[in-house]
Amino acid sequence: MKELKNFPYSHILVLGLAKSGTAAARLLLQNEKHVRVNDKHTALDDPVVQELTAMGAEVITGSHPLEVLDGIDAIIKNPGITYDMPLLQEASSRGIPIMTEIELAGSLADTDIIGITGSNGKTTTTTLTAEMLQKGHQPVKAAGNIGYAASEAAQALEKDEKLVLELSSFQLLGINRFKPKIAVLLNIFEAHLDYHKTFENYKNAKSRIFINQTTDDYLVYNADNAVVAEAVMSAESVKIPFSLTKRLNEGAWADETSIYYKNEEIIAKRHIALAGDHNLENILAAICAAKLSGASNEAIADVLTTFAGVRHRLQFVTNLNNRLFYNDSKATNLLATQKALNAFTQPVILIAGGLDRGNEFDDLKPYLKNVKGMVLIGETQDKLARTAAEAGVDSIENVYTMADAVKQAYNLSKDNDVILLSPACASWDQYQTFAERGNMFIQAVHTLV
Structure with missing residues (x-):
């Protein structure tokens, strides 16, 4: 022990x-x-x-x-x-x-910790990083805000096994001495203000991921996100940027055709299995963390050609009568749903709604251009219905259960349409977790089949 x-x-x-x-x-x-x-x-x-x-x-x-x-x-x-x-x-x-219990994990672990946080993309990046290391024959456990508790994973670590932790702002607020060897800060957008009260508080909570790092540690950060770029200026650790907009001498970057680490081409974009342009940032961040941990280009590319996403995060469920069903239940805020909608060019039937945290949904309007119908659930039904009407969505339906939502979405759809669960809201008005909500969606889809 x-x-x-x-x-x-x-x-x-x-x-x-x-x-x-x-x-x-x-x-x-x-x-x-x-x-x-x-x-x-x-x-x-x-x-x-x-x-x-x-x-x-x-x-x-x-x-x-x-x-x-x-x-x-x-x-x-x-x-x-x-x-x-x-x-x-x-x-x-x-x-x-x-x-928080993260502090215990840091006190237990006698190996390198990779800590990953951000408003969106944490689960995907954590999973990608762990799989890249595993593919390169480096033993690793993934835990924290994903899978099982961080301290439980730290207790079970074998010799030389690395720990990859998905960390929320709530967890990071409760650290004292905890520090990862490699910290990853994906992005910071307005979220969880019902908990943090102000955006400044939320930004400061996310920034705690590097607060205890020294010059012996690494900080992977999104150079394209202005809030992140400003926040990391105070970090003492070695900064490793990633960017979709500019070529970098250090870190990971992309051009129109390929993904690179420093001056090495890692993979051509056409070979990447993971859908959605927004996932390119997650891929760049994972590449940085994996390369800093010793993963080979071959292992990284192998994962990227096969990894198609994590459960409840733009997860492909099935093709039924030429309708494509996607489960994005982990989209618990506006930004996540915006990114999910941007991943598709064909017509979309969007299932959305959930816990009312007091915010409006006006920022969703520009992303509804390909949405032909919206099926709405939960406390935010009326707010989302107003947004949909103002955006010119053709069909807007309110329902009470996920089973009814899936049935109604199918009824509104035609050949080659996407039926997408991407709620833009937390799940706690009707479900204990986003995973329970996503599982109910998957179950309803398979009931249709």
């Missing part, structure tokens, strides 16, 4: 169970820490609660009393819990450090 290093806390409150909290509690208990768990919604007879209790944890459920802070010298919190929660505000006033 790996031991926690540079983690000088003995009495820890794990706030919120779920995947990361459960992994953190287990790890802390295995390292002989005193652990108190507080979760509002999990019942005392839940199997996870019983397991942690048997391991020695004190578990308090049903509410968040301030007394759970007594005797505590650090908090590991669920990334989704906001810092304006009264319990966390009280913890801050007492000077108790508040961290």
Whole structure:
């Protein structure tokens, strides 16, 4: 069992169970820490609660009393819990450090960590990077905001095995000493303002990925994104840019025909399997991270000729009666849906809608030029219907279930049309996760078949 290093806390409150909290509690208990768990919604007879209790944890459920802070010298919190929660505000006033489970992963790992963040493209870039390393016979685990908890992956690392972490702004807000050997900052666009309150706060959270890096580390960044280019100026690490618009002496870049790393051609664009121009940025970033980790051009090109996308991110589902179905449930903001729509030139029936975070959808209008119909679900139905009408979309339908959405989209479609789930909204009004929403879409499509 790996031991926690540079983690000088003995009495820890794990706030919120779920995947990361459960992994953190287990790890802390295995390292002989005193652990108190507080979760509002999990019942005392839940199997996870019983397991942690048997391991020695004190578990308090049903509410968040301030007394759970007594005797505590650090908090590991669920990334989704906001810092304006009264319990966390009280913890801050007492000077108790508040961290996320990512900090534990950094304390455990005795190998290189590649950390990847950005408003969009994290999952694709993380998966691409891991597959490029694997293809080059370098052992690797991918975790964090993808797959399983970062600390769980770090605990299971074999000798010389690398760790590739997809990191959200919520996770990065809760780091103290954590630093990746290679940090990747894909892009920063306005997102999650219901959590971060201001764009400046959100940008600062993303920028924490390189805050602890030194001149011995690398920072891969998007030179075409003005916010990113400005943010990385303060970084001490070695900066490795990528760009779709200019030739670079360092980093990865593209021209009209090919992808390059420095002055080496990696692959011709026509051989790349991954659909959508927006994915070229993800490819460039993954190439940088893989090359810095020692991957060969041959291994990278091999992956790019076969990798067609990750589940729920512009995932091709099936061709039914010459209608192409795509699952882009992970498009939880406007930018992601804009990029998905840009990936197609043929007519699109768009299924969209979900949690209402208070924003409007006017910025979606220019991207609806090929959208012949919209089928709308969730809390944002009316807002999206107004946007669709103003954009001149021919057919606009409101439905209540994903099954009805798929049926209605099929009814509106003709030969060679694309039926695309790309919600532009989070899923939490109807589903626990974007993955559940995407799986419901896939199930509905196969029911049609």
